[in-house]
Amino acid sequence: MNHRDRRPLISSATMIGIGMGGFVDGILFHQLMQLHNMLSAKFPVSGAVEPSTLAVNLEINIFWDGLFHVFCWIMTAFGLGLLWHAVRRPDVPLSTRTFIGSLTLGWGIFNLVEGVIDHHILQVHHVVETPNHLVWDLTFLGAGLLLVLLGGWLIWSDSSEAPAGPARRSPGVSS
Amino acid sequence: MHRGPSPIRRSVQAASVLALAAVASPAAVACPYCDSDVGQQVWAGIFNEDFWLNGLLTTLPIPVMALIVGVIHFGLPWQADRTSPRSKEGQAPKQVYPEPERVSPVPE
Numbered sequence: 001m002n003h004r005d006r007r008p009l010i011s012s013a014t015m016i017g018i019g020m021g022g023f024v025d026g027i028l029f030h031q032l033m034q035l036h037n038m039l040s041a042k043f044p045v046s047g048a049v050e051p052s053t054l055a056v057n058l059e060i061n062i063f064w065d066g067l068f069h070v071f072c073w074i075m076t077a078f079g080l081g082l083l084w085h086a087v088r089r090p091d092v093p094l095s096t097r098t099f100i101g102s103l104t105l106g107w108g109i110f111n112l113v114e115g116v117i118d119h120h121i122l123q124v125h126h127v128v129e130t131p132n133h134l135v136w137d138l139t140f141l142g143a144g145l146l147l148v149l150l151g152g153w154l155i156w157s158d159s160s161e162a163p164a165g166p167a168r169r170s171p172g173v174s175s
Numbered sequence: 176m177h178r179g180p181s182p183i184r185r186s187v188q189a190a191s192v193l194a195l196a197a198v199a200s201p202a203a204v205a206c207p208y209c210d211s212d213v214g215q216q217v218w219a220g221i222f223n224e225d226f227w228l229n230g231l232l233t234t235l236p237i238p239v240m241a242l243i244v245g246v247i248h249f250g251l252p253w254q255a256d257r258t259s260p261r262s263k264e265g266q267a268p269k270q271v272y273p274e275p276e277r278v279s280p281v282p283e
Binding site for chain 1: 213
């Protein structure tokens, strides 16, 4: 029986999930819903802010949001690189369940780590910049915990015998 | 049959585009908005003594997340009894694992 190593698939998809979780945060919360920005607690963009100061603070936050998106992109690209290596290994089973679970796990890890560090420890921003931001911050953490549990369960409960990468493209096997 | 522009003509076109870009680039760099009061305040708000601190605040979660992925990939450092196959791409599974006792659980 061949030893099958799922770790490269899990780690690569988790990395992609972290990057994509960051993009969800950045695109949905920063840009589309405009609930907060990267340093919106330090440079407020809502509430009683003068229009001229608001314009300056928005521009400053756009810069730091851009840097945040750069790192999300790097995480996603690095995850794709890891995934490329994983799928070319003969001992890595290409299980869809594990892959989806790892993506979910990564998204949850992003919410948990970013939530704890940025919202609670550093307090550089909150999910919603209102006086009762704690409710929203805890909801964000709760969503992260749920995603981690769901992803972990999908990975842990995966008992499929998915074929490994090179087995799918071995010569002589017609597709 | 249409053969398209000649190589000379294409070279002239490419040179024209490059020349136009070279002439126009100072105007792009000039950024009229950046010379405004707001633009200068934005610049001062980003590139000041807090620049590296703000950069650190923005990027601090990244190494933590990367560390978690590293633990998933490599395992915990104190877990010495982990199989860590370093197979090369395209290598057969039998050649991947140097420890045969791990491959065949049935004792001989």
